[in-house]
Amino acid sequence: MNIMKKLTNKHNRGFSLVEILISAAIFVILAMTAYEMVATILKGIGSYRENITSSTLANQYMEIVRNMPYSEIGSLSGNPHGNLADLPNAIETTIDGVLYKIYYVVSYVDDPTDGTALEGTDTSPNDYKQVKMYVLNTKTNNTSSFLTNISPKSLEGLLDGGALYIKVFDFVGQPISGATIHITNSISNIDIIRTTNTSGEWIEVGLPNSSNSYHIVVTKNNYSMDQTYPISTSNPNPTKADSTVANGEITKISFSIDKLSDLTINTLDQYCSAISDVGMEIHGFKLIGTSPNIYKFDNSYTSNTYGKISLQNIEGDDYTPALTSNYTILGSYPIQQINILPDTNQNFTFILGPKTINNLLVIVKDSITKNPIEGAKVELSSADKSYYDSKITGGSVWGQTSWSGGDGQINWSDKTKYYEDINISTSEIPEALRLKSYDEGLIYLTSGYLVSSIFDTGSASTTFTNIDWQPTSQNPSTTVKFQIATNNDKTTWNFVGPDRTSDTFYTVPGTTINSDKKRYARYKVYLETSDPTQTPVVTNVNINYVSGCFTPGQAIFTNLQESNDYIVKVTKDGYTIESTDTLNVTDNNANVEVLLDN
Numbered sequence: 001m002n003i004m005k006k007l008t009n010k011h012n013r014g015f016s017l018v019e020i021l022i023s024a025a026i027f028v029i030l031a032m033t034a035y036e037m038v039a040t041i042l043k044g045i046g047s048y049r050e051n052i053t054s055s056t057l058a059n060q061y062m063e064i065v066r067n068m069p070y071s072e073i074g075s076l077s078g079n080p081h082g083n084l085a086d087l088p089n090a091i092e093t094t095i096d097g098v099l100y101k102i103y104y105v106v107s108y109v110d111d112p113t114d115g116t117a118l119e120g121t122d123t124s125p126n127d128y129k130q131v132k133m134y135v136l137n138t139k140t141n142n143t144s145s146f147l148t149n150i151s152p153k154s155l156e157g158l159l160d161g162g163a164l165y166i167k168v169f170d171f172v173g174q175p176i177s178g179a180t181i182h183i184t185n186s187i188s189n190i191d192i193i194r195t196t197n198t199s200g201e202w203i204e205v206g207l208p209n210s211s212n213s214y215h216i217v218v219t220k221n222n223y224s225m226d227q228t229y230p231i232s233t234s235n236p237n238p239t240k241a242d243s244t245v246a247n248g249e250i251t252k253i254s255f256s257i258d259k260l261s262d263l264t265i266n267t268l269d270q271y272c273s274a275i276s277d278v279g280m281e282i283h284g285f286k287l288i289g290t291s292p293n294i295y296k297f298d299n300s301y302t303s304n305t306y307g308k309i310s311l312q313n314i315e316g317d318d319y320t321p322a323l324t325s326n327y328t329i330l331g332s333y334p335i336q337q338i339n340i341l342p343d344t345n346q347n348f349t350f351i352l353g354p355k356t357i358n359n360l361l362v363i364v365k366d367s368i369t370k371n372p373i374e375g376a377k378v379e380l381s382s383a384d385k386s387y388y389d390s391k392i393t394g395g396s397v398w399g400q401t402s403w404s405g406g407d408g409q410i411n412w413s414d415k416t417k418y419y420e421d422i423n424i425s426t427s428e429i430p431e432a433l434r435l436k437s438y439d440e441g442l443i444y445l446t447s448g449y450l451v452s453s454i455f456d457t458g459s460a461s462t463t464f465t466n467i468d469w470q471p472t473s474q475n476p477s478t479t480v481k482f483q484i485a486t487n488n489d490k491t492t493w494n495f496v497g498p499d500r501t502s503d504t505f506y507t508v509p510g511t512t513i514n515s516d517k518k519r520y521a522r523y524k525v526y527l528e529t530s531d532p533t534q535t536p537v538v539t540n541v542n543i544n545y546v547s548g549c550f551t552p553g554q555a556i557f558t559n560l561q562e563s564n565d566y567i568v569k570v571t572k573d574g575y576t577i578e579s580t581d582t583l584n585v586t587d588n589n590a591n592v593e594v595l596l597d598n
Helices: 002-011 017-066
Strands: 091-095 098-109 128-137 142-150 162-169 180-185 190-195 201-207 210-219 243-245 250-256 261-269 279-283 287-289 298-302 308-314 317-323 327-333 338-340 345-354 360-366 377-382 388-392 396-400 420-422 447-451 462-470 478-487 520-529 540-547 554-557 565-571 590-596
Touching (some): 017 091, 017 098, 017 128, 017 142, 098 201, 162 180, 162 243, 180 201, 243 250, 261 279, 261 338, 298 308, 317 345, 327 360, 327 554, 360 377, 360 565, 462 478, 565 590
Parallel strands (some): 162 250, 360 590
Antiparallel strands (some): 098 128, 162 201, 180 190, 180 210, 210 243, 261 308, 317 338, 327 345, 360 554, 377 388, 396 540, 447 520, 462 540, 478 520
16 A cells, blocks of 8 residues: 555656756747748748749730830830830839839840941941840849840841940059949930940940930949030030930040049148148049139038048049138148049148248259158249248158168168068169079069168157159069058067058058158068069169158248249259249249259
8 A cells, every 4th residue: 555655646746847948948949940940931932922923024024025116125214215114114013912113224235246336347236135124022122134135137237326435444544344334315315324344345336316415424332433524604615525426436435433532631730739720622633624624623621620621532633722721831741732542541731830921832852753852951032132041841751772781780770781581682783672583583483572671760750651662663463562660669560551451552652651650660562473584673762751740842931022033942962953943922822843853
């Protein structure tokens, strides 16, 4: 009887808490797995239904195109022009409660199998029409596309229209692929969008005859924009007028776009303190119209409380600033104008003083390198000898033109030595940096670098402004690039490029250096070649810097007498003496550039 009682108690005990938790966890896992499977199946069914619906609509509406007369195949605002719906006039239909939009893009195709209009080997370039049909599900925002080519019974011929040949390239003339070309013509009701090929080209054939009415806009994400301009009362002489298309002819037009840049303009006094509320008009060099000149970029700005004017996403150009506030320009760095290269982040600083009248800013540069010359004596005198004054140009240049002294020099003292190198030749005649060679000098190593000695500017408030080197161009198979390292401890050497990381390099001579104020500096030059029979060559390196708020290569004369004839004389050890013709100073901010021969 006791044994039976124990067995009965054991079976009536129930589940423990651990057993319940484990069972619940297993149930949850199984339930989630089942849910995911069901969700995946439902998603697959939905996708399948959408594909079936899109394909059904495609067959239905593409069949309409196939049954149309060839001459009528075109879109409402496209080229060729016709009655097919385009995106602004899309056909709408509702299936199972979902709104679908159907539209077409039609274009002529100049098939190269029988020659091309561009090469002059095909007088009938409208070989056939390519029809792209799009089905847009407005609920999922998914777009399905379908393509067909439709040929005529006989070639249309260029007499039925003309052609636009469009070429898009960048700052250095390289083709831009994937650029968007938007062509509109309100007279012919044309509004089409095309994309450049890998050669940066597009040719649009079969366009209706029309004079100065094809407006073309070329864009690409993160790139500048270029376009044609209509002839108008505000711009009577566009530099690139809206295009003309004539029957049987090809109109060729090119556009230049490149990556956008940022520019920060600093307005400081001679003690490097920020000046706010400085008004400034800034225009570029590029024109969109002449007689009168109409600049592509022409805007007004005011410096903020930190003495900064920020210009973001501007295109590469030469920008000229002009003060509209009550100040005198004592100098700038880099020297005016502001040259902005594509895909850069650059700084420009104005040193300003109290407003004075009849000022003359003298800018002294090396005639070969165009670098500012520091320490040159600038003498200004009037023709009648009633006025005389002299000043010394501010700013400094650290340069090296010889490396023949060899490596091992830590601190800069001997101008022919440097710190270290890998695979660099420094002793060949004529003197220059080259890659080391072997096989009796016929074959070069593929890469190498050289690190300079440590240069001491003497001031922890030194700003390094720009880097330049010669020659400015290299063999296309070779590369020259630089990085700069600066610090105040003379120990930490992090070589960086324009974005202050080790991943970028200064690759264009004359580029602005992006650095904080430091005392010590080094440069590192990298030489590379993809052709073992060629080597890059560097004959000199110049790094401009400003300690404090001095202005490199510049001297300012203020409060001159109006209408006097002035003569500027510039002297510097190692350079020839240069004098200007007589100058008539009547401008509050006049300037003159003097080039010295070494």
